Amino acid sequence: MGVNFDLNDLQAFRAVVELGSFRKAAEAVSISQPALSRRIEKLEEALGVRLFERTTRSVTLTTVGRVFAPSAEQLLDDLDVALLGIRDVSSSRLGHVTIACVPSVAYYFLPNVVASYHRRFPRIRVKLLDSSANEVLGAVISGEADFGVSFMGSQESEVEFKVLLQERFVAACRRDHPLARKKRVTWNELYEHEYVSVDKTSGNRLLLDQALSAVAPRAPSVCETRHVTTMLGLVEAGLGVAAVPSMAMPGRDHPILTSVPLVEPVVKRRVGIVRRRGRPLTPAAQEFHRTIVEMRQGGVEGGDGSDVNTSAKERPARKTAS
Numbered sequence: 001m002g003v004n005f006d007l008n009d010l011q012a013f014r015a016v017v018e019l020g021s022f023r024k025a026a027e028a029v030s031i032s033q034p035a036l037s038r039r040i041e042k043l044e045e046a047l048g049v050r051l052f053e054r055t056t057r058s059v060t061l062t063t064v065g066r067v068f069a070p071s072a073e074q075l076l077d078d079l080d081v082a083l084l085g086i087r088d089v090s091s092s093r094l095g096h097v098t099i100a101c102v103p104s105v106a107y108y109f110l111p112n113v114v115a116s117y118h119r120r121f122p123r124i125r126v127k128l129l130d131s132s133a134n135e136v137l138g139a140v141i142s143g144e145a146d147f148g149v150s151f152m153g154s155q156e157s158e159v160e161f162k163v164l165l166q167e168r169f170v171a172a173c174r175r176d177h178p179l180a181r182k183k184r185v186t187w188n189e190l191y192e193h194e195y196v197s198v199d200k201t202s203g204n205r206l207l208l209d210q211a212l213s214a215v216a217p218r219a220p221s222v223c224e225t226r227h228v229t230t231m232l233g234l235v236e237a238g239l240g241v242a243a244v245p246s247m248a249m250p251g252r253d254h255p256i257l258t259s260v261p262l263v264e265p266v267v268k269r270r271v272g273i274v275r276r277r278g279r280p281l282t283p284a285a286q287e288f289h290r291t292i293v294e295m296r297q298g299g300v301e302g303g304d305g306s307d308v309n310t311s312a313k314e315r316p317a318r319k320t321a322s
Contacts, residue, residue, distance in 0.1 A: 004042075005042055005043045005046040007076075009042055009046075010076055011076065012025065012031075012039035012043070013039075013043055013051065013072055014072060016040065016059060017065075017069050018125070020059060022040075049064045049068075050062050051064065051068060077095075077282040095282070096124060096125040096127065096284065097126055097127070097282070097288045098129065098144065098146050099128055099129070099149065100128075100130075100147075100149075100150070101129070101136060101150065102131070102133050102136060102149070102151065102271075103131075103229050104229075105149045105150070105271065107248075108247055109149075109247070110128060110149070110292075113288070113292050114128070116295065117287070121287065124284050129145055132201065132203060133202075133203030134152065136149075137156065140153070140274050141159065143279070146281060146282060146284075147289060148273070148275075149272070149274070151203060151270060151271050152203045154272070157277075158276060159274050159275060160274070160276075160277050163271070163272040164271050164292070164293075166268050166269070166270050167269060167271065168245075168261065168262070168268045169244065169245060169262050169267045170243070170261055171241055171243060171262050172235050172242045172243070172257060172259050173241040173242075173260070174235065174236065175255075177193075177241060179193065185260045187215045187243075187264060190241060191215070191217040191218055191219075193241050194239065195222065195243075196235060197223075197224050197225075198225060198226060199224040201226055207267075207269055208267065211267045212265075212267070223240075228244050229248065231244065232257065235257065236256050236257055243262060247271070273293075
């Protein structure tokens with residue numbers, strides 16, 4: 001015997017899950033609240049289970065409902081891909097997209113992408129998982145994220161890595177530091193000064209260790225951290241200098257921090273879109289992917305000569321986050 005529910009019932013279910021309210025869900029799918037309640041009841045009867053616990057003040061998923069929700073979402077997304085096509089994702093559509101990204105990308109590039117995407121699809125929720133490169137890769141492989149933006153993944157068999165940009169590492173220092181007067185700094189010169197670094201769990205640390213096998217610091221770093229943004233806060237506080245990706249630097253008009261290109265060797269990292277191989281993007285994620293690529297194509301070369309999305313002149317001056 002077939003299961004007696006239809007696409008409208010699933011869409012009603014998703015609306016209640018996403019909005020947490022029968023009233024808001026009814027408004028979102030443009031039907032009356034009693035009509036939406038009937039759709040949910042029909043779905044529950046067809047499945048033979050209760051999907052929601054309802055009180056006068058709240059609506060929550062039952063244990064079975066929590067198990068069913070991802071399957072319903074995947075089914076609706078698959079139908080979008082197979083039947084509706086990417087161009088039928090309209091501004092009235094409910095949905096969500098989850099993007100995993102390294103913090104430097106989350107701070108400087110993705111906010112403009114999210115703003116552009118939200119103007120086009122105001123009712124699709126965007127969730128950003130700003131994490132380390134390893135965690136970004138794990139979120140993509142596990143399916144927690146639709147795709148990622150990171151500098152790791154090109155060597156992984158389970159994912160596809162499409163390069164968006166290439167950026168070089170620079171020496172971050174205070175404007176009153178001796179290195180700030182130089183046009184370029186060698187890695188050996190950098191390590192003659194007190195410096196801060198990222199720890200061994202950082203993808204940047206792995207990249208630098210591989211690229212600098214012939215460069216030996218004269219002393220350990222004065223402090224280690226896991227994120228570049230925290231490291232820049234330590235530089236700003238006067239703990240020393242640091243090697244950071246150029247995208248992580250604040251604007252050239254920052255009152256305290258500046259950067260100098262690092263040479264001998266020039267070390268670069270490739271930032272790209274990371275997708276799980278063989279897994280199609282949902283329409284909502286495909287449009288977000290398209291927006292990233294289009295905005296990247298409108299990017300410019302950074303002031304230090306590295307190929308980055310946003311030149312330092314265009315970035316807002318800020319005190320570095322910790």
